[in-house]
Amino acid sequence: MRPELGGRGWKLAVTTGQTDVRPMKSRVCKDRGKGKTSPEVGRSLTEKNINQNIVLMQYAVRGPLVIRTGVIETELQQGAQKPFKRVIRANIGDAHAMGQTPITYIRQVIAMVAHPELIESSNLPKDAKDQARQILCGMSGHSAGAYTMSCGVELIRKNVAAYIEKRDGHKCDFNNVCLTTGATTGIKMVLELLCSSIDGKCPAVMVPIPQYPLYSATLVEYGLGQVGYFLDEDNNWGLDMQELERAHAEASKTQAVRAIVVINPGNPTGQVLTRKNIEDVIKFAYKHKMMLLADEVYQHNIYAEGCQFFSFKKVITEMGAPYCKEQELVSFMSISKGYMGECGLRGGWMEIINLDPAVQAHLYKALSAILCPTSLGQAAVDCVAKPPAEGSPSYEQWLAEKTCVLDSLAQRSKIIYETFKNMKGFKCNVVQGAMYAFPRIELSPKAIEAAKKANRPPDVFYAYKLLEETGICVVPGTGFGQKPNTHHFRTTILPQTELLAEMMDIFQKFHKKFTDEFA
Amino acid sequence: MRPELGGRGWKLAVTTGQTDVRPMKSRVCKDRGKGKTSPEVGRSLTEKNINQNIVLMQYAVRGPLVIRTGVIETELQQGAQKPFKRVIRANIGDAHAMGQTPITYIRQVIAMVAHPELIESSNLPKDAKDQARQILCGMSGHSAGAYTMSCGVELIRKNVAAYIEKRDGHKCDFNNVCLTTGATTGIKMVLELLCSSIDGKCPAVMVPIPQYPLYSATLVEYGLGQVGYFLDEDNNWGLDMQELERAHAEASKTQAVRAIVVINPGNPTGQVLTRKNIEDVIKFAYKHKMMLLADEVYQHNIYAEGCQFFSFKKVITEMGAPYCKEQELVSFMSISKGYMGECGLRGGWMEIINLDPAVQAHLYKALSAILCPTSLGQAAVDCVAKPPAEGSPSYEQWLAEKTCVLDSLAQRSKIIYETFKNMKGFKCNVVQGAMYAFPRIELSPKAIEAAKKANRPPDVFYAYKLLEETGICVVPGTGFGQKPNTHHFRTTILPQTELLAEMMDIFQKFHKKFTDEFA
Known part of the structure; x- marks a missing residue:
């Protein structure tokens, strides 16, 4: 299945060390350049001499x-x-x-953050006005036109931390919450951290098969090995621990398996993991000294009776030591999914748990070079983290709209x-x-x-x-x-x-x- | 000046091939880990085993x-x-x-795109309402909550193309206009394309010294060599062709110099390049078969008498063949600067000229994996590309605000x-x-x-x-x-x-x- 490419790009030397399942690759190579003209008339960049990982990647x-x-x-x-x-x-x-129609409250708040005159001049609800005012107070120059801190507006990070505390029943330090431009930016930046070989072995990441192609695309882009573990289709796409061990053992012969990605609820598979399954995965990651990436962007989207969303953060906390103190975990969330479906606004966050403080500082520094997530996306995040309280003017409509969508x-x-x-x-x-x-x-x-x-x-x-x-x-x-x-x-x-x-x-x-x- | 790091990361092997000026590096190494604790208690990621390019990068x-x-x-x-x-x-x-206060018109349009009810219910100006309606018509599901095409809403790309045509007096194909999340995303993605060695030589990029640190940070991040060319401080930070040749010749001994970055007007140096200077740079890039990256985000910010902004696109077009047909150029623009200063909204675009179609397709594909630039940032881009027309209700106020800022x-x-x-x-x-x-x-x-x-x-x-x-x-x-x-x-x-x-x-x-x- 692995294409022979001659190792033109220097990153490619890494990519070719893989033993995993990459069903897309054969197709990639067949389609390459099809129907495209690449006359090399004076051009310095051709399909052959650009970053071959970019050529290879597919989404x-x-x-x-x-x-x-x-x-x-x-x-x-x-x-x-x-x-x-x-x-x-x-x-x-x-x-x-x-x-799907937008949640009215979110849009009201964003409109006022964008155009603060509306706070005075419009008939929009008082709680939406209050929230817009608070968000503006948290922004430099009280304007959505200012850069925010690279990890986002502090007030919003605090509201996200409060959301997480309420969700899990456990403390959340807002310093570990980092707002992002959708979940994608956070996921890519965390994966980029892993691009370092260990004892001469190329770094690799475990991902479910089937998986969300952002992962396969990013691993190819960064020259990281992809170690696929098959979800158990006959067991409603659950995670089978024997299969995880198999995939890890096989890959470890030639690669340094540095992290495992879990998507819960599953994309594209739609399963909701049991608490026991999550505990097992945490033990597995701890045993093999791997970082855990929990893609939890569908945490609001639970439909089947008897299913319940447990965050990895909650489970890890309740498992106690050593897991709660040592297991590195990053959880990703997005406003693109859930009941709000605000894909275009590009808002999200990640919660970072047990990362070495020096590593976390480098992660935050790397994020600072892309300046900040979009301010209005952050405003939408604030509304998701802190929706209208029961009894406030917008509560009934907000609840009705949310319930209707779900x-x-x-x-x-x-x-x-x-x-x-x-x-x-x-x-x-x-x-x-x-x-x-x-x-x-x-x-x-x-x-x-x-x-x-x-x-x-x-x-x-x-x-x-x-x-x-x-x-x-x-x-x-x-x-x-x-x-x-x-x-x-x-x-x-x-x-x-x-x-x-x-x-x-x-x-x-x-x-x-x-x-x-x-x- | 180059730190000795032992080449732990495989990308680092590339980074160490540099002969250029990297004044930040010595400081980086001194500051590394200062005041931070890195207890390796069960942690899989430490400052020593993560991506060393991320450790090195500074912004x-x-x-x-x-x-x-x-x-x-x-x-x-x-x-x-x-x-x-x-x-x-x-x-x-x-x-x-x-x-600085926002341009009212931009914010009115964004508020209505975010909360379309305002188009009917508010007293906002008719032209702003029309523009908001048009933008919404260009969005899937007529909602800013939908993903847009990865290169942005087609209608907005067309308006940007019209803006460029008006600015330069030359045709612009909207298919070559790609909207981005600020200029940063575009710059990073184009630089990432260059990550491929040529005939065993590591790829490198020419940047002005002094330069905007996004470039130095990204080059370190991607393991690309930085080839600094000194701006001529005694000649108001102009580009001296001898210095460009010197830098290129020296670097070419050990590196494949694949592109040159020019920032005009200059950051941090504030100079505005003459047309002659731009022509010389284009000839230089063509002669050495390098891609040209023109950072033109300050194109509205011209203050000194006798100074005028010429876009690289305009100059290259007017130079005729072979330049206008063969020289690869990407020009970057942002809504964060100019008279609008909308940093937080994260909007921008790049215009891509003479790129091999196959390479451009890979660039667009890579962008598709981060889905799309923020919809409301795109709406702001639309207002910058297509401000109120003379005679329309908002024109006078818009012009007064713009003039006042500039x-x-x-x-x-x-x-x-x-x-x-x-x-x-x-x-x-x-x-x-x-x-x-x-x-x-x-x-x-x-x-x-x-x-x-x-x-x-x-x-x-x-x-x-x-x-x-x-x-x-x-x-x-x-x-x-x-x-x-x-x-x-x-x-x-x-x-x-x-x-x-x-x-x-x-x-x-x-x-x-x-x-x-x-x-």
Whole structure:
């Protein structure tokens, strides 16, 4: 599966030391440069002499299939005749793009922080005005136009710390809370810290398979090895400790495995980890002296009965010594998901636990070179950390809007699960949380043969056909990773209920036709 | 000057290939870990085994002296007795933090994009409402909460292209305009492309000395060599072609010099390049087959009579072939500077010219993994690219506010120049543009001796004394680079006129006292 590249970039020497599952790579190499012209007329930068990690990296959520979706959309607008009238983008966790309306309170506060005159001149609610005033007081020059501290406005960091304390029932030091431009910036910066070989072994990071492609993309970008551990599809995508040990032992022969990423609730898999599972992972990380990266951006998105979100911070604290005092943990949160779905505002935070103070200082210093997260994204973070209190003027509306979104997501998670579960050739786990289903599809030998002819992995072939014939855009399983010879795709649960019903209907018809065609 | 580090990180092998001026490094190593505890109790990450490029990197604009400033501010708030009552932050180009008020129109539009109800319910001006409506129409789901395309909202990219066409009098293809989270994201991503050795030589980038520390920090972070070319202080910080050739020839012996950075108007040096100077740099880059990075974020900030801003794009276009067709150029712009000073909103763009299409596609792909620039920052970009038209309801106020800021900045640039020029032991060039002065100070042998005892470079010693005795925070020249045995500091021209007069007064008294003390 590993492409032979000749090691042109010096970082590549590191990348090639991998023994892990990288299902995207073969595709990358096939697609490389396809349809592009690279005349070297006086040009100093060519595809061959730039950073080969950038050439290699892929981000499936916005990959070639999604780009094709944009083209189809434009063609439709220009009057092209297709077997469908509109595209349904089920490829990305982008709630507002799929018709979810913003939480009014958040937007009121942001509008006033952006244009403070509104605090006096408008009829916006008093609690929103108060919150906007407080946020402005925390900003230099009382303006959202000033840079904030690199870790964010202190007042907002304190409100986030209070949110975490309330969530977990344990202390949170605001000095360990760092606001970020979405969760992405924090994740990338923490991974960049790990770029150092140990005893001559190349550094590597454990990630779930399937995983969110930000991780695979960033590991390739930074020349870090990716050590995949398979989630247990037959056990609702749970973490199997034997599999973790296997992956670690195998990789450790040639690599220095420095950290483990856990995504809970899962993306693209939608599982919610049990407390026991989290404890086991913490013990595992401690035993092997690995840092723990807990991607907890879907902490508000819990749908299935009996499921509950436990933060790694809470569990580690309650496990006591040595874990609570020594195990390094960074937890990531975002305003892009949850009930707010504010992707475009780019707000998030990370909580840093048990990091060596000198290392933490270097992390903060590195963040300072990108100056600060966006001030208005921070204002939105403040509203998520400190929503209207019970009894305040905006509380009822805020609660109603929040509940409406979460109830509807829960309902849609069931619709998707029920539909896929009952489709012939489909296997789909319960969507316990997050915003996605990751069903498995049986593809016939004839379909696999056709995919081969089309020079595409079978799941990519399936997803392209789905797109071209129905306008539905999902992301093939290869973008996230999957066990060899299995085929999946990720769909979001985000189309609004009516559209989702339509999408499920179209999907069923397509799949039947596909099955018949390749029977 | 180069520290010996034993090459622990694999990237470091690259970093150590440098022959350039890196005045910050010696300080870095001295300060490393000072006052920090790194008990290795069960911790997997220590200062010694993390990415050594991150350990090495420094960003002086938010460095230790600035952190100390924050501590002093807190001490003052807590009632500590100091020889001064307030801190004056002249360390960072952060206009709003220093009392500049936002451009009303920008904030009105952002407020309505954030909270569209205001379009109907408020008395905000019609043109601002129209612009907010248009921006929302360009966003998925008509919401700022949706992710935008990775290169930004198409409508806004088109407005930026129109702005560039108007500025330069030449065509601009919006497909080559990419919106970013401030200029920083774009600069970092383009530099990351260059991380590939050529014929076994490590890649390196030419940067002016003095330079803006984002460049030095990023080059260290990415393990790229820094090739400093000295700006000509005696010629108002102009670019001397002989010096460029010298720096290139020397570095080329051991490194692959892949790009040159030019900052115009200059940061920290405040010069505005002549058209002839720009032409020469373009020829130089072409001759040596280097990419050109034009940092043009201060394009609105031109103060001195006879000075005019010429964009590299305009000059390259008018130079004709082969330059206009072959010379690779990326120009960076930001909403953080100019007359708007919207640092906190994090908006900017880059225009990409003559890049190999395959390379550009990889650049855009890499940007897609960080999803998109902030939507509200993009809305602000739209207002900068497409301000109210003459005759529209907001035009007069917008023009008055813009003119007021720029006139005041011009006035303040003169106050600073006149004061420093006439101070004994000071040499200061005219501040032709941007937001800074970078005066040179003569320090007596006794002062240099005292600095040595305090284990600080002389200019750092001076800046710390200034801070501790007066509360004025400037950035020492070592943070930007300077010729050996010369001493400078950078001050912004951003304190409002009254405060600036006070600051200049305090500064003069301090310098006299300092000079007397170390006579």
